[in-house]
Amino acid sequence: MRLTQGCFSFLPDLTDQQIRAQVQYAIDRGWAVNIEFTDDPHPRNTYWEMWGLPVFDVRDAAAVMMDLDACRKVYGNRYIRVSAFDASAGWESLRLSFIVTRPAHEPGFSLRRDEGPGRVVRYSTHSYAAERPEGERYAGA
Template sequence: MATVQAYKATKKFETFSYLPQMTPEQVRRQIAYAIAQGWNPAVEHTERGTPAKVSFWYMWKLPMFGEQSVDVVLAELEACHREFPDHMVRFVAYDNYAQSQGLAFVVYR
């Protein structure tokens, strides 16, 4: 039976954190995909630190219901990062139909 490798070097958050860091263009394409699916974009942030702190994410403003511009979403991600430079910032896309998150990934560590 094969053993499972533990990732000890860095903490992992969300699915994409197990892949190499996304380029700005890759982040843009993921946001464009979420918008194309009709999902509502949102920005969340949390303190770095213990797992207990990372388990709760604060919402940055309200979700951007019906937003169709990738640039507007990117601007909100950057604004949140400027306001909370020591926090992790993630993009979340809410699926109205499934009433769940369709996509979520950390943009700023």
Template sequence: MQTLPKQQRFETLSYLPPLSDQQIAKQIQYILDKGYIPAVEFNENSDPTVFFWTLWKLPLFGARGTDEVLSEVRACRSEYSNCYVRVVGFDNIKQCQVLSFIVHKPR
């Protein structure tokens, strides 16, 4: 067993190489399958002490497929390429965010 090199980690899946759009789509499908509401957020820094991210548009309440959500991810990445972008899933029963993962890191 080997220890990972010391570096800043970001939320869920951060130990993996950057996700492709196809891999992001699979994670989004999981969100939709669970009945969670997907949303896209961005922020200039992802420091763990920063609890507030800016919401990209409104949560995608009526999203039926991954293409709708992935389209918003691409638009946010394009407009805010200097920011971290993440996808979050909200549980409307528990009324809280139940998962999130980074889909873009600025270079």
């Protein structure tokens, strides 16, 4: 199962050249760019770990791509995404977010159905990867 989350998630994985073009697009608009990673990509897990600090004052996407390469060397077996934030209104607004690296094996999610009183039906998702301890969710998969 392929995780679909953020921009471009229904497309084939972006090449580094395409990632660089999107990062440059964000930089040209004055957006702060950051790199995040996780091994729990549940849709409600919006707090991924940050790789370093957001990049505010760069003019060239090469700096972000160097950080991305460093993150991939350490966490290449996890999900890594690039996000861009716009602070022009006086607060941070997410403008762009997309996954740039995925584990080789994505086990996916199960859908759970719970029936309550009357006609109440609730659905929830559960990540198969979360059954393993943090840091080992994609090891050897």
